[in-house]
Amino acid sequence: MRNSTARHLLLIVLILGALVFFREEKSNLPFKELRELEAKIKWKSQPTETQMTTDYNLKTSFENDLSEKAISSANQFILNNPKLFSIQKHHQLAVKTSSNPLGTHVSYQVYQDGFAILGMNIDLIVNRVGLVRLVSNQYRPIDRIKVDQANWLTVPEIFQDQTIKFKLSSERSEEEKDNVAIWISPNSSQPELVYVVSVVDTQQKQKVPGQALFSVITGQLIARHFPRSEFNEKPL
Amino acid sequence: MTVTTLKIMTRFIHLATLIGLVSCGRLVTECGGAPLNIERLQAIQSTQFQSNSKAALVTPNPLDASGNVYLQALDSVVGSFTGAYFLPGLMNSNRLENNFLKIRISSISDSLDSLATPNSSGEFSFPISDIRYGQAMAYHSLSAIDSYVEALGFQTDKTRPLYVMVKAEGSTSNPAEVNAFYNHNIFESGPREIRIFGETQHSAWQDRDIYWHEFGHYVLESVTGSRGVDLAGDLGASFTEGSAIHECFADYGTESLSGRGYIGRWLARNFEGYAPGQPLRVAYDQSDEFQNFRSVVNFDPTGKNLDRYRLGEWCSRVLWDIRTQLVSENQEEGRYYADRTILAAASLLKRNTSISDLKEALLYADQELNCGIHSRSISAAFTSRGFPEEVSNLSKPLSFQGTVVGTNQSPTEDLRAFSVQFVLRNSNSQTARNVRIAIEAPNGGFSPYVAEQAYGDLGPGKTITVGGTGALPLDYSVIGLVSKTVNLRGIKVLIRIKIENGPESVNEVIL
Numbered sequence: 001m002r003n004s005t006a007r008h009l010l011l012i013v014l015i016l017g018a019l020v021f022f023r024e025e026k027s028n029l030p031f032k033e034l035r036e037l038e039a040k041i042k043w044k045s046q047p048t049e050t051q052m053t054t055d056y057n058l059k060t061s062f063e064n065d066l067s068e069k070a071i072s073s074a075n076q077f078i079l080n081n082p083k084l085f086s087i088q089k090h091h092q093l094a095v096k097t098s099s100n101p102l103g104t105h106v107s108y109q110v111y112q113d114g115f116a117i118l119g120m121n122i123d124l125i126v127n128r129v130g131l132v133r134l135v136s137n138q139y140r141p142i143d144r145i146k147v148d149q150a151n152w153l154t155v156p157e158i159f160q161d162q163t164i165k166f167k168l169s170s171e172r173s174e175e176e177k178d179n180v181a182i183w184i185s186p187n188s189s190q191p192e193l194v195y196v197v198s199v200v201d202t203q204q205k206q207k208v209p210g211q212a213l214f215s216v217i218t219g220q221l222i223a224r225h226f227p228r229s230e231f232n233e234k235p236l
Numbered sequence: 237m238t239v240t241t242l243k244i245m246t247r248f249i250h251l252a253t254l255i256g257l258v259s260c261g262r263l264v265t266e267c268g269g270a271p272l273n274i275e276r277l278q279a280i281q282s283t284q285f286q287s288n289s290k291a292a293l294v295t296p297n298p299l300d301a302s303g304n305v306y307l308q309a310l311d312s313v314v315g316s317f318t319g320a321y322f323l324p325g326l327m328n329s330n331r332l333e334n335n336f337l338k339i340r341i342s343s344i345s346d347s348l349d350s351l352a353t354p355n356s357s358g359e360f361s362f363p364i365s366d367i368r369y370g371q372a373m374a375y376h377s378l379s380a381i382d383s384y385v386e387a388l389g390f391q392t393d394k395t396r397p398l399y400v401m402v403k404a405e406g407s408t409s410n411p412a413e414v415n416a417f418y419n420h421n422i423f424e425s426g427p428r429e430i431r432i433f434g435e436t437q438h439s440a441w442q443d444r445d446i447y448w449h450e451f452g453h454y455v456l457e458s459v460t461g462s463r464g465v466d467l468a469g470d471l472g473a474s475f476t477e478g479s480a481i482h483e484c485f486a487d488y489g490t491e492s493l494s495g496r497g498y499i500g501r502w503l504a505r506n507f508e509g510y511a512p513g514q515p516l517r518v519a520y521d522q523s524d525e526f527q528n529f530r531s532v533v534n535f536d537p538t539g540k541n542l543d544r545y546r547l548g549e550w551c552s553r554v555l556w557d558i559r560t561q562l563v564s565e566n567q568e569e570g571r572y573y574a575d576r577t578i579l580a581a582a583s584l585l586k587r588n589t590s591i592s593d594l595k596e597a598l599l600y601a602d603q604e605l606n607c608g609i610h611s612r613s614i615s616a617a618f619t620s621r622g623f624p625e626e627v628s629n630l631s632k633p634l635s636f637q638g639t640v641v642g643t644n645q646s647p648t649e650d651l652r653a654f655s656v657q658f659v660l661r662n663s664n665s666q667t668a669r670n671v672r673i674a675i676e677a678p679n680g681g682f683s684p685y686v687a688e689q690a691y692g693d694l695g696p697g698k699t700i701t702v703g704g705t706g707a708l709p710l711d712y713s714v715i716g717l718v719s720k721t722v723n724l725r726g727i728k729v730l731i732r733i734k735i736e737n738g739p740e741s742v743n744e745v746i747l
Binding site: 109181208220 | 676680
């Protein structure tokens with residue numbers, strides 16, 4: 001009886017081992033293709049690591065080679081799935097990684113002419129043996145947006161015309177003042193060049209700054225982020 | 237020996253170890269993931285940090301520290317529960333901040349001179365009624381939970397600082413109105429922010445729970461790479477499953493790290509309907525309606541289930557069940573492996589996520605980290621609380637009748653806002669799962685402003701009515717914005733109906 005159980009266990013182990021072997025083999029792709037991918041995608045930045053705090057007795061850095069291997073696997077995955085990721089010539093990708101017990105998260109931010117396209121990210125996770133899982137792909141082909149700064153309004157010009165419902169947050173930082181990005185609503189195919197501005201809605205009960213997007217051309221409000229509030233439904 | 241052979245051998249050893257341990261009757265919690273530093277996690281959990289700076293605090297709050305449910309902040313006895321707590325990682329021993337965490341009182345631009353400084357013994361020691369006490373509590377609480385998340389193996393996004401305003405400016409005319417906000421500034425610029433409001437005999441800034449809960453929102457955004465697990469909510473939706481999951485993780489993190497299984501006993505004293513000592517929300521079993529999925533997710537014409545805290549509390553009980561299972565396997569360490577599995581699952585959640593996504597992510601994380609040995613208990617945690625194991629597909633789409641109407645919700649005077657008044661009916665004999673509507677601008681011409689709203693599950697023969705007499709207000713509908721100078725005629729508006737157990741349907745409206 002014991003021998004029979006042992007044989008069954010061994011058989012299960014062998015079958016599982018074979019499955020793992022074939023899964024891994026499938027992800028090993030030629031380096032040539034990776035080079036082609038790197039040529040095709042103009043990297044906006046070098047792979048970066050998220051900075052750690054002055055930590056509380058913890059390891060303060062993560063293994064760079066792990067991040068690089070993960071980025072390499074993620075790049076291969078993008079290359080091998082052109083239907084999913086039909087990256088257009090006028091788009092560039094910047095990549096960052098973060099570690100996690102499941103492996104390394106590799107996130108790509110899409111850019112056009114140096115402007116981040118908000119809401120268009122690709123997130124992959126590369127597990128400890130280099131297998132890639134697609135977590136989220138918000139990339140979609142969109143037309144190149146014209147970037148002609150001669151026609152842009154300034155933020156103060158935009159706010160001259162705003163009604164009292166919105167005012168600029170007094171906490172706006174210097175770096176934020178000319179923050180321009182491209183916004184593509186999940187529910188629209190029309191990208192817009194926008195200022196990302198901290199505003200306070202004067203009609204809210206509690207005046208919590210939030211971000212709003214204003215068209216650099218028309219000055220119109222395009223979208224707004226609502227900070228996450230507790231206790232709305234439970235007044236005193 | 238090739239690398240591949242080595243990898244295979246390693247896996248064989250893992251599998252053999254797993255089978256061996258299971259056959260010996262010992263349960264395994266780490267067959268797939270790296271071992272955890274349990275000593276470190278236990279030290280954080282019991283707040284035994286090592287650092288040169290300390291604060292005098294009553295943790296987690298006077299009520300829980302004393303067990304006296306009637307205690308108030310100004311009671312003289314509160315001071316007797318004060319202990320010395322470490323403040324790790326300060327950049328400068330005179331200020332409560334490091335590279336990431338910046339504690340302020342009312343505003344990001346507070347004068348640094350107005351902030352808390354240590355006494356001559358180097359200790360941040362203030363009476364509990366002094367707002368500088370709130371600063372010290374904020375720093376201690378947030379550095380503790382931040383350390384915990386990192387010790388579990390999660391690298392969080394510290395590219396932008398987190399400012400915490402313990403008594404934020406901009407409150408209502410009622411300074412006693414308690415509230416808290418987490419602002420992730422989702423458009424990729426500006427710092428992250430936590431703002432606490434309200435000064436009472438049970439101020440939120442005196443309670444560790446509020447900091448841990450708000451930090452939970454940051455952690456979820458961080459481990460998901462800010463992909464927008466509740467993007468629709470971020471952009472103004474009144475209710476979404478993603479928003480409930482946000483609250484669920486924020487509550488669970490607090491409940492698990494404290495080990496108490498509830499949140500907000502101190503804070504709840506500010507609200508009507510809570511008896512002294514009654515928590516705000518509870519993760520363990522209670523004889524209440526948050527036990528069953530149907531009670532919190534079925535669409536109700538009064539709108540009572542369009543509340544992220546109801547579904548969030550149900551969800552936190554599912555996570556607590558999973559934690560309970562792992563703790564029963566390993567009394568000492570199970571809680572840490574549970575937290576790691578649950579947080580790993582969180583990192584996989586999709587944009588505008590759902591309870592179904594959460595279940596799938598938990599099963600995947602358990603497979604990767606624990607060789608899937610908890611798959612049955614994870615599934616049972618959902619099904620035993622009423623979440624359907626399988627949902628049959630609807631035989632026909634939901635019927636939609638809608639009209640575009642003007643609203644007075646325009647955020648600026650140069651824009652016209654319009655909404656959709658509608659009736660959505662489920663004439664199937666099956667429940668429609670996670671019903672949502674979205675407004676789309678296929679050819680431009682307007683901006684989808686509140687682009688998506690969710691309504692929970694719609695039972696057979698049931699109807700959702702939004703707008704009009706006796707119906708839910710238009711706050712529960714989608715909103716589009718259009719310039720007042722634009723001729724509306726001919727603009728195409730699409731209303732997309734989304735459900736989990738059936739195909740999407742699209743309805744076209746021409747303005």
